Amino acid sequence: MDINNFKVRRAELSDLDRIIDITIAAADDHALIAFIYPHRHQFPADNRYGWTVLLRPMLYEPSSTVLVAETWDENKSVVVAWVEWEWIPGKSGLMPPELCIRDTWTNSFWRQYYDYKTTITRSLWPRRDDDPEHRKIWVATKNTIYEKHWLGRAPILYLSALYTDPQFQGKGAGRLLKDWGLELARSISVPVGLSANHPRSVDIYKHWCFQEIEIVRMQKEGEEERVDVSVLVLPPALN
Secondary structure, eight states, X not given: OOGGGOEXXXXXGGGHHHHHHHHHHHHTTOHHHHHHOTXXXXXXXXXXXXXXXXXXXXXXXXXXXXXXXXXXXXXXXXXXXXXXXXXXXXXXXXXXXXXXXXXXXXHHXXXXXXXXXXXXXXXXXXXXXXXXXXXXXXXXXXXXXXXXXXXXXXXXXXEEEEEEOGGGTTSSHHHHHHHHXXXXXXXXXXXXXXXXXXXXXXHHHHHXXXXXXXXXXXXXXXXXXXXXXXXXXXXXXXX
C-alpha cells in the first residue's frame, strides 16, 4: 500500500473505539503491557474499559494533539493508526504551538468530568486485569523520567503514544503520524522526546536518529520479571 493512500487528521470522540482496538492489538506483545496487565486475556472487558478510561481524556487535553491516519475500504474510512503528541513547556512556561492548541470551555468541562468519573470508577470497581504493584512501579518510573528528563528542560514535543493496526504496520501510516510531529518540532526548533520499551520500537526510533539517553529498569523486588524503558531524544539539529 502506498503512503499516499493514508490521510492524517485530528482524532474525534467517534474514533475512540477504533483507537482502543488498535492499541490493544498493537501493544499485546509488549513487555510493559504484560508487566502491568498480566490478566488482560482473562478479563478482556476490564482491559478494554481500562484503556477507555486512560485514552478518552487525552482527546480533551489542551497540551495534547491526537491524530489518526485513515485509509478507505470500499469507500468507507478506516482508521489504521493513531498518535498523541504532547507539548511539555519545561521551565520556560511557553504556550504550545498554535497547531497544538485545542482548548475550549467544552473541552475543559469534559476533561474535568472524565477525571472525576475515573476517580470514582477506580475506587468502586477495581480492575481485575492488572497487577496493582506493577502498575505502581510503572507510574513511579514515568514520574521519575518526567522529572529527570523533561520537566527541567527547555520546551519539548513529547511523543506520548504511537500505535498502528498490525495489519497495516510497515505501510507508512505510523511514519506519517511521526513526521507530523517532527515537522512541527523542526519548525519551532525544539527537541522531540519519548519513552519506549518494545525492542523493535526502540530500534525504529534509533533508525530515525533518536538518541538513547538512559535505560530505566522496572522490576519488583524478589521477582525475575523486568522491563527496560529506553528514554530517547531527537535534538533539533538531527530533526
